Amino acid sequence: MRGFYKRPFFAFILFLVTALAVSQEMSPGTKLFMQNEPSKAIPVLEAELRQSGANPDLYNYLGIAYSQVGNFQKSIEVYQKGLEVLGTNKKVLYYNQGNAYYKLQNFEKAADCYSMTIVADPDFSFSYLNRANSYLKLNRLDECMKDYETYLDLNPSDPQSENIRRLLDLLRGEKEFQIAEQKRREQEAERRREEEERLAKAREEQERLNAQKRAEEEERRRKLLEDVAASLKQSSDTTNMSAGADDVLSYDDESELD
Numbered sequence: 001m002r003g004f005y006k007r008p009f010f011a012f013i014l015f016l017v018t019a020l021a022v023s024q025e026m027s028p029g030t031k032l033f034m035q036n037e038p039s040k041a042i043p044v045l046e047a048e049l050r051q052s053g054a055n056p057d058l059y060n061y062l063g064i065a066y067s068q069v070g071n072f073q074k075s076i077e078v079y080q081k082g083l084e085v086l087g088t089n090k091k092v093l094y095y096n097q098g099n100a101y102y103k104l105q106n107f108e109k110a111a112d113c114y115s116m117t118i119v120a121d122p123d124f125s126f127s128y129l130n131r132a133n134s135y136l137k138l139n140r141l142d143e144c145m146k147d148y149e150t151y152l153d154l155n156p157s158d159p160q161s162e163n164i165r166r167l168l169d170l171l172r173g174e175k176e177f178q179i180a181e182q183k184r185r186e187q188e189a190e191r192r193r194e195e196e197e198r199l200a201k202a203r204e205e206q207e208r209l210n211a212q213k214r215a216e217e218e219e220r221r222r223k224l225l226e227d228v229a230a231s232l233k234q235s236s237d238t239t240n241m242s243a244g245a246d247d248v249l250s251y252d253d254e255s256e257l258d
Helices: 028-034 038-049 058-068 072-083 090-103 107-120 125-137 141-154 161-242
Strands: none
Touching: 028 038, 028 058, 038 058, 058 072, 058 090, 072 090, 090 107, 090 125, 107 125, 125 141, 141 161
């Protein structure tokens, strides 16, 4: 894009379970996580997940903790494990996995994850917002604009709404520019094609004229050789005819020298 505004309006949601808000009901790993100590929480949460009957929400906490320390690839792996476990909140895991992919600038994968979240909950507005950001990075403007519009429909009072509307205006202008640019490229390609066809026909005609000229020259030389050959034959025939019997010297008469 031609210097286009690309700063996203992003939504990071932790999705902590309200039932665990009371500290005495939390596991040790969850407590550390809630206390914003991800480095300490990670090994404890991993140990808790290895136990039988572990709370499925721990996959979400562990994945977020890895994201908080900057290990987004590991967080993606944790979310994926959680998606394969019965009883986990698939919508939450897909959403946070999409955020991790986005951080790694894998925008295709991020958009796919947000799409899965929307399948689970079509009214979950934040997935539309973050997927719109992913589409913007991928320059998929039609899908991007549609998602921003859907987000505004679901969240009309969002504090970012005015900025998103301004961004939509810019996107529409960018889309019009891309359409005009595509049309210009197509017209230029058609012009080049026609010019190439014209040049090809001109070359073909020139080659035909050259071939015709060569054929005419070959024919002229052939006739010239035939004429020369015919002339030589005629000359030879005339010489043979002049050497007749009347010109032969007779030796019947005696020589005057005798």
